[in-house]
Amino acid sequence: MTKSSFDGLADPGSIFLELGQSVGAHPADPASVQSLLSRALQSATDVAKFDDLRPFTVSVLHLGRTLIEKLLRMNNFSQASDSERDAKGWPRIGRQFYDVWALLGHSSVVGFLQDTKTVGEVLEDCTVVSQSFGHDAPPPADGFAASGVFSGVGVDMARLEKEHDTAMRELYYGSIPAPTFADVLDRVRENRSLLTLP
Incomplete structure (x- = not known):
């Protein structure tokens, strides 16, 4: 590449x-x-x-499938109990925010999300596959932008921001400044309609 x-x-x-x-x-x-x-x-x-x-x-x-898989993992985290969240690892989820920001900024992902037929097929496939790994919580009715990791409902957003900031400091080597946690949330909100999957 x-x-x-x-x-x-x-x-x-x-x-x-x-x-x-x-x-x-x-x-x-x-x-x-x-x-x-x-x-x-x-x-x-x-x-x-x-x-x-x-x-x-x-x-x-396809980068669009990668985004859907990440959104499902993050949504699972937002719906987990505190002890399950500790087991799943806050740092692991904190690292995902940059990926979501970057993927939503990519034209091929935006085009992918606009193809609701393909997105529906991929979401169904991800759901079937996840049965072997536990299972995925259903996406929020109002779309992934309403998931607790983005909306703050039931999730410690200060801790998520800390984990995102740590990931950017320790793992990000991009040629442009790393996005802030607020930048990530803004991009998710801007794409709210695309993140309401069939």
Whole structure:
């Protein structure tokens, strides 16, 4: 993946690939992956001569499915008891806010969310898959923007903001300033209608 191919989401200064914890292959697109070592050596040698340095193609889930899976995990967290939240890990949920902000800022995700037929199929597939991992709480009737992690209903927002800020300080290496917690919530509110899934 190149920075230009994903509008900055595949920034060489950030994490490139995170393996999912759910299963589902729809929808997906082929993407080229190149190691950091290969990138560093490009100016010094012809990396195509070395099998282990050549870029390779993998099937990557559409960013829209990634967003839906993240929203479901975050919604599960918002509906969990305090002890379940401690077990699920506040830092893990705090790290998701940047991802939601970045994904909602990507034109392919916005286009994906406008395709209600595909979104409905993906949401149904995620629900079926989640049965093997417990299950997902149903999305709020008013959409994911109404989920406690974004609305503050039943969730300690100060703690979520602290976890988001920690994640940005320790994990964010983007080329633009990291979004604040308020920036994330604003983007979610701006996309409220798109986040009310079928």
